[in-house]
Amino acid sequence: MKPVVSLRGASLQFGKRALWEDLDLDIRPGEFFAVLGPNGSGKTSFLKVLLGLQDLHAGRAMLGGVPVERGSNLIGYIPQQKSFAPDTPMRARDLVGLGVDGHRWGMRLRMSNANRRIDELLEVVGASDYAKVPVGLLSGGEQQRLRVAQALATDPEVLLCDEPLLSLDMHHQQAVSALINKQCREKNSAVVFVTHEINPIIDYVDRVLYLAGGSFRVGTPEEVMTTEVLSELYESHVEVIHANGRIVVVGLPDATTHHHVHATAGEAA
Ligand SMILES: Nc1ncnc2c1ncn2[C@@H]1O[C@H](COP(=O)(O)OP(=O)(O)OP(=O)(O)O)[C@@H](O)[C@H]1O
Numbered sequence: 271m272k273p274v275v276s277l278r279g280a281s282l283q284f285g286k287r288a289l290w291e292d293l294d295l296d297i298r299p300g301e302f303f304a305v306l307g308p309n310g311s312g313k314t315s316f317l318k319v320l321l322g323l324q325d326l327h328a329g330r331a332m333l334g335g336v337p338v339e340r341g342s343n344l345i346g347y348i349p350q351q352k353s354f355a356p357d358t359p360m361r362a363r364d365l366v367g368l369g370v371d372g373h374r375w376g377m378r379l380r381m382s383n384a385n386r387r388i389d390e391l392l393e394v395v396g397a398s399d400y401a402k403v404p405v406g407l408l409s410g411g412e413q414q415r416l417r418v419a420q421a422l423a424t425d426p427e428v429l430l431c432d433e434p435l436l437s438l439d440m441h442h443q444q445a446v447s448a449l450i451n452k453q454c455r456e457k458n459s460a461v462v463f464v465t466h467e468i469n470p471i472i473d474y475v476d477r478v479l480y481l482a483g484g485s486f487r488v489g490t491p492e493e494v495m496t497t498e499v500l501s502e503l504y505e506s507h508v509e510v511i512h513a514n515g516r517i518v519v520v521g522l523p524d525a526t527t528h529h530h531v532h533a534t535a536g537e538a539a
Pocket residue numbers: 284289307308309310311312313314315316
């Protein structure tokens with residue numbers, strides 16, 4: 271199966287700080303791919319590259335076989351959770367409707383078709399009961415379900431999720447991650463899921479990209495989430511404990527954002 275996301279020799283650098291270098295990666299349709307790492311390691315920047323919002327320092331990034339571009343209709347995007355202001359003049363179904371009315375359809379759907387699709391999506395995310403409630407009055411978890419519905423509206427080939435579980439309680443974390451997994455398995459969307467915490471999605475993840483200290487590792491959770499690999503990435507002894515199907519990382523260094531610094535001519539690294 272052809273990959274839907276491809277990176278070749280991809281490097282991202284800000285000033286002299288390398289976030290990652292020489293990354294070769296293929297993500298295939300129907301793959302659940304997690305991007306993990308500490309604060310400032312470059313997870314959001316990785317998504318921005320795929321969104322066409324961040325140029326690589328070197329190498330190339332392809333989406334659906336063509337170079338990434340802003341506004342690609344292959345992408346669905348669940349942004350980091352921020353609450354809507356209480357007086358946001360929009361009902362839950364209007365928010366989902368923004369996704370349904372989007373570019374993928376070429377022309378606006380006829381009103382009745384659009385309404386049917388919105389109802390379907392609200393049902394999928396379990397939000398039918400509050401369809402007509404102003405979004406600003408909904409809880410964080412309820413709002414996040416709507417963002418998922420909006421991102422799923424076009425059946426995207428690539429679903430980019432930026433910490434979609436942040437500040438959700440455990441129940442809503444499970445509901446939202448199960449929904450994203452459903453899209454991945456049933457609709458064959460490739461999911462790129464940025465997170466600090468692998469445990470809420472541990473049952474779904476096929477492979478991870480772990481970013482830390484200006485370096486990275488790609489592989490299955492079993493391959494990457496080990497004492498040996500993470501200690502190497504953090505350049506410090508880190509203990510990875512597997513217990514009851516969960517992964518606990520102990521002893522993460524405080525300064526988790528030590529990046530590799532590139533020396534320019536005449537300078538020491
Ligand atoms: N446009 C930019 N110019 C300079 N530095 C940047 C730019 N964008 C991001 N950075 C830096 O790159 C690093 C990685 O940022 P990024 O937001 O990708 O990290 P992250 O892994 O998503 O972090 P967090 O977990 O805290 O959200 C940060 O130190 C950030 O300050």
